[in-house]
């Protein structure tokens with residue numbers, strides 16, 4: 001069976017998989033991401049790909065956060081990382097001797113969910129990753145929609161609160177500031193200030209409080225934590241409604257670390273979506289479903305793209 005290498009460059013680790021054409025994972029390795037050191041990160045990605053390729057694989061796919069010019073294989077800009085104008089595809093290809101494709105991390109995750117995961121069987125798909133920030137991938141009529149340059153679906157940076165919190169992209173009040181892990185971080189700090197003897201403060205135990213503590217408290221049913229998720233979930237659902245008005249997908253798949261908390265986030269998102277989307281009673285229901293492939297989605301999708309697998 002044909003196989004390819006898929007690499008997902010995360011903020012803390014670079015995950016590499018060798019993936020068969022049916023989507024199954026044949027081998028996995030990972031290394032820490034050398035934060036803020038672009039040449040070292042490129043070397044980590046290329047080295048990991050070369051290592052995995054010793055076991056087989058006819059091509060390499062790489063998913064990276066930020067604006068990727070797909071045709072050129074260049075990572076042009078990442079709002080929260082040091083990447084600027086890096087010809088990643090050619091660098092990896094030279095190192096491994098294999099053909100390579102580079103795409104946005106949410107695009108490759110969307111492709112994985114479309115081919116092998118929660119969106120299998122649909123042709124029009126919106127994927128939203130809710131982690132520290134928000135990423136997006138669009139499958140339109142069975143093909144990834146990348147726009148004119150490859151920059152489409154940078155949905156996290158739609159301004160929804162002009163006077164809102166500052167964003168890594170230089171603007172204020174981007175959607176990812178109010179509807180992702182960053183929003184949970186802020187709500188966590190506010191809650192600890194409001195109730196220093198509450199469950200979230202107890203879980204932080206003197207460390208810097210973050211969304212992670214909110215997740216932990218919400219799993220225990222702590223009302224303040226559940227309320228924080230409801231706030232973030234509602235902002236998520238409102239944003240999804242706007243995107244569904246624009247794109248008219250058949251299904252919305254929500255992945256990413258924060259979304260893994262499940263119903264505590266997705267139920268309020270679904271409720272806000274139905275209130276905000278245009279004429280819900282005059283359109284077929286648009287299911288908002290959890291992603292199926294978890295942390296592997298990016299690398300699996302990158303490998304599938306590298307294999308050029310048809311829809």
Ligand SMILES: [Zn+2]
Nearest residue numbers: 157167169174
């Ligand atoms: Zn932004």
